[in-house]
Amino acid sequence: ETTASWWRDAVIYQIYVRSFADGDGDGTGDLAGVRARLPYLVELGVDALWFTPWYLSPLADGGYDVADYRSIDPAFGTLAEAEKLIAEARELGIRTIIDIVPNHVSDRHSWFRAALAAAPGSPERDLFHFRPGRGEHGEIPPNDWVSEFGGTPWTRLDDGQWYLHLFAPEQPDLNWAHPAVRQEHEDVLRFWFERGVAGVRIDSAALLAKDPALPDFTEGADPHPYVDRDELHDIYRSWRAVADEYDGVFVGEVWLPDSERFARYLRPDELHTAFNFNFLACPWDAGLLRSAIDDTLAEHAPVGAPATWVLCNHDVTRTVTRYGREDTGFDFAAKVFGTPTDLELGTRRARAAALLSLALPGAVYLYQGEELGLPEADIPRDRIQDPMHLRSGGVDPGRDGCRVPLPWSAGEPYAGFGSTAEPWLPQPQSWPSYAADAQSGDASSMLTLYREALRLRRGEPGFAATVEETSGGRLNWLPSAPGVLAFARTDGLVCVVNLSDGAVELPDHTEVLLTSGPLDGSGLLPGDTAAWLRR
Numbered sequence: 022e023t024t025a026s027w028w029r030d031a032v033i034y035q036i037y038v039r040s041f042a043d044g045d046g047d048g049t050g051d052l053a054g055v056r057a058r059l060p061y062l063v064e065l066g067v068d069a070l071w072f073t074p075w076y077l078s079p080l081a082d083g084g085y086d087v088a089d090y091r092s093i094d095p096a097f098g099t100l101a102e103a104e105k106l107i108a109e110a111r112e113l114g115i116r117t118i119i120d121i122v123p124n125h126v127s128d129r130h131s132w133f134r135a136a137l138a139a140a141p142g143s144p145e146r147d148l149f150h151f152r153p154g155r156g157e158h159g160e161i162p163p164n165d166w167v168s169e170f171g172g173t174p175w176t177r178l179d180d181g182q183w184y185l186h187l188f189a190p191e192q193p194d195l196n197w198a199h200p201a202v203r204q205e206h207e208d209v210l211r212f213w214f215e216r217g218v219a220g221v222r223i224d225s226a227a228l229l230a231k232d233p234a235l236p237d238f239t240e241g242a243d244p245h246p247y248v249d250r251d252e253l254h255d256i257y258r259s260w261r262a263v264a265d266e267y268d269g270v271f272v273g274e275v276w277l278p279d280s281e282r283f284a285r286y287l288r289p290d291e292l293h294t295a296f297n298f299n300f301l302a303c304p305w306d307a308g309l310l311r312s313a314i315d316d317t318l319a320e321h322a323p324v325g326a327p328a329t330w331v332l333c334n335h336d337v338t339r340t341v342t343r344y345g346r347e348d349t350g351f352d353f354a355a356k357v358f359g360t361p362t363d364l365e366l367g368t369r370r371a372r373a374a375a376l377l378s379l380a381l382p383g384a385v386y387l388y389q390g391e392e393l394g395l396p397e398a399d400i401p402r403d404r405i406q407d408p409m410h411l412r413s414g415g416v417d418p419g420r421d422g423c424r425v426p427l428p429w430s431a432g433e434p435y436a437g438f439g440s441t442a443e444p445w446l447p448q449p450q451s452w453p454s455y456a457a458d459a460q461s462g463d464a465s466s467m468l469t470l471y472r473e474a475l476r477l478r479r480g481e482p483g484f485a486a487t488v489e490e491t492s493g494g495r496l497n498w499l500p501s502a503p504g505v506l507a508f509a510r511t512d513g514l515v516c517v518v519n520l521s522d523g524a525v526e527l528p529d530h531t532e533v534l535l536t537s538g539p540l541d542g543s544g545l546l547p548g549d550t551a552a553w554l555r556r
């Protein structure tokens with residue numbers, strides 16, 4: 022394998038820094054916590070770490086409100102410590118991916134402070150989207166767009182002008198038509214590539230470019246006033262030129278259900294990879310999953326980009342909770358408090374889904390805590406900090422339920438998160454039972470399953486993405502019973518996932534390498550169980 026292509030079949034572990042491990046006891050996870058847990062990540066067997074934003078930030082949106090892209094938030098550590106972490110991880114064979122948030126900055130960023138202090142019409146305000154309001158007294162927002170967090174994406178200042186923020190008011194959108202905005206981000210990319218990062222996740226990658234007229238939204242308008250606009254491709258082509266100087270790799274957060282539009286970002290001179298949200302959002306259903314997989318491979322084929330397989334991240338409901346519900350798909354708009362779930366069932370399915378995603382050709386993203394089988398936590402309403410909840414007037418549960426500080430050790434305070442003060446989000450009563458140390462020696466635990474699967478995946482070249490499979494576009498499906506997915510990889514490796522209710526026979530002449538749960542007394546593969554086999 023060449024250095025230039027490590028990302029084509031990597032397993033990338035997502036670290037939500039604030040909730041991974043607390044190194045200094047203050048209730049917030051930090052870089053010291055990560056450094057102390059590097060051996061755990063080596064033992065788990067991941068190839069790279071993606072860190073959610075660790076920059077200076079008022080944390081109005083968990084760090085996706087960046088006040089300074091070139092410094093680390095003091096709650097997390099220092100720049101020197103980040104450099105050490107990047108280097109230490111690399112020595113252990115683990116690469117680092119950082120998270121760049123180009124659509125907006127924090128309202129505390131020096132550019133926005135200067136814009137606030139400057140007059141309407143000033144060059145400082147040109148870096149953002151400032152507009153007069155509508156109505157007799159300018160009291161109506163400049164257009165009818167809706168914020169990703171609900172309500173109008175416009176906030177009015179005392180001088181009467183409004184500024185645009187597709188997310189929270191603390192996240193003013195940058196004006197990507199301005200050359201200084203483009204220059205600054207290319208400089209920031211260099212800044213981090215110089216410090217040894219191997220890749221960059223691009224936040225809200227399809228939202229940066231806006232129609233300069235900022236027109237009202239018309240259903241079906243093409244181009245859309247702010248989603249997936251053509252200008253983006255020019256921006257990412259110049260980013261790619263910067264990345265290529267360092268052998269850096271991009272993963273775009275391109276949330277577009279239309280696979281043709283999605284694939285336009287995955288060109289050899291644009292983004293190397295993008296998150297596969299269609300797979301993430303897909304219900305636990307053999308037919309739908311098979312189509313999601315086929316569509317994914319077909320859309321990546323013409324551009325030669327490897328697929329990514331994602332089951333969870335810091336924005337979505339934890340997998341074991343999702344798969345234990347009646348509706349197993351994921352939909353932001355459908356999130357409500359108190360949806361019933363069967364955790365036993367959800368866990369069985371999540372275990373099978375882990376083996377499925379790790380057997381598919383391409384890269385896999387693993388969100389912290391998924392390897393422990395953590396469920397979505399119920400956070401008391403008065404403790405929820407997510408702006409998605411706060412901005413919805415308390416109606417939307419928000420995303421904090423998947424961001425709870427991790428349990429490391431069953432017998433310690435706060436399940437071993439490392440805090441002496443109360444962690445920033447409360448942990449459920451059940452947390453100690455999920456602790457990494459409690460799962461470590463347990464052959465039936467989720468952690469053991471992930472470790473085993475990653476060990477096998479590393480050791481079996483057949484699981485590695487081949488160019489044929491990732492860009493030639495087809496999975497070798499084997500005949501199977503209804504509700505069962507079965508496919509072969511190279512070197513005789515076979516993956517069977519039984520999504521039906523009944524037990525099924527395993528293919529003839531196969532040796533069982535790993536299963537997500539015990540086979541039944543007659544050697545059949547029970548429902549909601551997966552197996553890795555060798556023919």
Ligand code: TEU
Nearest residue numbers: 082085122169188224225276335336353
């Ligand atoms: O999310 C961007 C994003 O558009 C979706 O995840 C969004 O929440 C959804 O489309 C709502 O309809 C990224 C980050 O992952 C998220 O944590 C941040 O809050 C957001 O950007 C703003 O930076």
